Amino acid sequence: MIYICSMDKKVRVRFAPSPTGGLHLGGVRTVLFNYLFAKKHGGDFIVRIEDTDQTRFVEGAEAYIFNTLAWCGLTPDESPLHGGPYAPYRQSERKPIYKQYAQQLVDAGFAYYAFDTPEDLEQMRVQYKTAENPSPQYNHALRTKMRNSLTLSAAEVTELLADGTPHVVRIKMPLDETVSFTDMIRGEVSFNTAQVDDKVLLKADGMPTYHLAVVVDDYLMKITHAFRGEEWLPSAPVHILLWQYLGWSADMPQWAHLPLILKPDGNGKLSKRDGDRLGFPVFAMDWTDPKTGETTIGFKERGFLPQAFVNLLALLGWNDGTDNEVFTIEELITAFSMERVHKGGAKFNYEKALWYNQEWIKRATSAQLADQVAETFAAAGFAGFDSAANGVAGSNAVAADRVLLLRVIDLIKDRCTLMADFVTQGAFFFVSPSEFDTASIQPKWTEQKNMFFIELFKAFESSIVWEAHDLENTFKEISAAHHLKPGELMLPLRIMLVGGKFGPGVFEIAEIIGKQATVNRIQKVLRILEHQ
RNA sequence: GGCCGGUUCGUCUAUCGGUUAGGACAGCCCCCUUUCACGGGGCAAAGACGGGUUCGAUUCCCGUACCGGCUACCA
Missing domain, CATH: 3.90.800.10 (Glutamyl-tRNA Synthetase; Domain 3)
Known part of the structure; x- marks a missing residue:
């Protein structure tokens, strides 16, 4: 099919939203397809604001649209915000x-x-x-x-x-x-x-x-x-x-x-209400209705990476004919073609959307993730993450924090689907768990094990080198001396250090949180068990 | 109701008339893992229906059914 009418005509496409509220999945996908097409053909992507209905105009909606485009990395060549030769664009x-x-x-x-x-x-x-x-x-x-x-x-x-x-x-x-x-x-x-x-x-x-x-x-x-x-x-x-x-x-x-993006269940166009009802975002970013003050969750705030968001949107109604499903924006630009867009609507599947995000987290390096992870921790109320987020230069303390953060990210990113998971998966590296799953230890707890852990923390306390594999050796030696199988002791130790049955290798965790925290946490849980 | 559009596993989809109809998500099983994941392997799962055209239709045509969109001084 030929779609370049005259050879010397520069491709120019536009996205023309009405500033009436949050931008939902379908809207962003329309932006994306416009953008991909324009960039593939070396053309321009224009954003024009269609605010002709004064009764539906919503304050802040236009700014929201541009914030969303910026987050997605879909920068317009011309718009009321970016200017251009055909102004005004409103x-x-x-x-x-x-x-x-x-x-x-x-x-x-x-x-x-x-x-x-x-x-x-x-x-x-x-x-x-x-x-x-x-x-x-x-x-x-x-x-x-x-x-x-x-x-x-x-x-x-x-x-x-x-x-x-x-x-x-x-x-x-x-x-x-x-x-x-x-x-x-x-x-x-x-x-x-x-x-x-x-x-x-x-x-x-x-x-x-x-x-x-x-x-x-x-x-x-x-x-x-x-x-x-x-x-x-x-x-x-x-x-x-x-x-x-x-x-x-x-x-x-x-x-x-x-094609339209449809509701996951039932039929019909996907709407904001479906997200509320089924518990997933429909808007790209948080949108607060200025009249009601009500905030609707966005993909960004739910913990999606913009790359993943763009990726999953692109594959909703389009594919390149191969089995490849993970694309960077650059790859999308080269692979995209309008003829391969489907005619039929696609039901939105949040599970698959989560998979894309997980995939992007897995593929990202800890350095690429660091700023956002730090922001997530800061947003969750953890102290000391703002400077790490900004990577403030100079301070050794900040540099050290950043090294620690990168290490933690490497250890836990395969376990994270949404950005918030970094907090649930990694909080124990920075603060002592507030709750310990002692219920999982209790049933098989014995005085013999108690004695083992007392000796263990004493050995840890006096150890000179603090390195994972030495700690593991110490652990094994003492368990052998107590005629206990390491297997029976690993879970209690894990719960003492992380609070629950999850996370990377226990000794690596111990190495990272350090001697003091390790010993403290063991003692803390020992005391809890004693009183139960 | 009318007009327009659409229809392959539960979901997203591959297939440019000839395939054991492929992949991914979700599900289930196994392996790896002294936790949780990641990873590896496997199982199950589809051409809406009826007519044509053709040596041969998921693929092309027609009809039916179903689904969707539109039917505002909204976009």
């Missing part, structure tokens, strides 16, 4: 532009003024509603029954306009034409114009609807490829016609309608 700031084109369409007879009030429309829907037609359309049939410049006399229209009567501009859909286009993912798709209604192009407040704005801005911003969610497919004929009516057919972008 539709609310482009208001006069749309009016001009709406006027052009009316003048050419492709659109008309409609003076119907919301009440009129409501009445129309009730009046013409039947069993066969539960949702009557403002279309070629019904427009003759409404108050618009098609039914009113020219004089009336002029007067209404002169009086400043609230009105909208609607597209005049042709009676019976076939509109077809080639979708990069779906191939040829066609519609009969009789089936689509006379969409509002310009609202009474002078703002364009999506339909007009997307066409005008895509043209003005020289967009070559327009990718969006499948939910837009039904209105594609309106957009195609608008490109024609405005005389821009030759510049119309190639379209691709992306």
Whole structure:
């Protein structure tokens, strides 16, 4: 399939979100596919804010979108934030532009003024509603029954306009034409114009609807490829016609309608509510609704690495035809192709998402993970991690902390799926466990074992070298002397040091936490056992 | 209801007419591991249905069923 129209045309794609709330999985994936396509073809990725609906505008949503893109590493080439030659990139700031084109369409007879009030429309829907037609359309049939410049006399229209009567501009859909286009993912798709209604192009407040704005801005911003969610497919004929009516057919972008991301259970589009209900994030980052103050968890805060997040999104509805599932962003850019995007929607599977994150943690080096792990510890209330996080230069203490942190990360990262797991898996390296799983020791605890551990901590206390394998030898010698099998003693020792039945090798742990902490923890648990 | 789109293991998917229909996640089993993981090995699991076209259909065409999207002065 050929999708570069003219050879010298630079690829330009756009992501055009409405600032109405948090950015969810589907939105970020649309960004990603746009970005991958643009970068693969050496093109530009533009972010345009579609804030034409003032009633749905939410404070902070735009900033949130840019924060999300930054976290994902999907940097726009042009946007209201990054600037660019086609500014402004916020539709609310482009208001006069749309009016001009709406006027052009009316003048050419492709659109008309409609003076119907919301009440009129409501009445129309009730009046013409039947069993066969539960949702009557403002279309070629019904427009003759409404108050618009098609039914009113020219004089009336002029007067209404002169009086400043609230009105909208609607597209005049042709009676019976076939509109077809080639979708990069779906191939040829066609519609009969009789089936689509006379969409509002310009609202009474002078703002364009999506339909007009997307066409005008895509043209003005020289967009070559327009990718969006499948939910837009039904209105594609309106957009195609608008490109024609405005005389821009030759510049119309190639379209691709992306498959939807579906609920894991049941059916339907994945929504924020599904995340709340099933206990996983749907938004990329935490989103706090400014009105309710309610915060919805994001993938970032849940402990996902941005690389993993991008990776799992890319593989939701696309693959390169091989068995490879783990890709860096660079690898995605080279491997990506719109033709390999699926037609059908994909049910989101959180288990698989977790696997991607685990995979990325495993593959990352401790140095790559260090800052984020330190942040995670700091966020969990552990003291002394802020400086490690920032890697403040100079101080030897900080350098030592960092070496320790890297060692700990190496030891535990294979056991971590989410960033928070570093805390549950590694906290005991930095602080004594607050709880000890003595219930797992108790049943088989004997005075003989008690004696063993008393001797063990004394031996540890007086040892000169503090190194894992020496500690293990000491441990084995004493257990032999007490006629105890090391196997029976390993678990108690582990619980004494880490608090539970998990973690890396006990002697490595002992080496890292040091003599004092090791001895203290053994004594502490011995005392607990004594009182039980 | 209408229009449009979709349909391979439970889930994400590979297959460009000829395969014992492959991989991954999840599940189960075994090995490794004096813990928990990682890792290694294995088991189980799929072409919605009915017609065509063809020597041969998961693959191409038609119909049916089912699922989804849209059907706002929201995007």
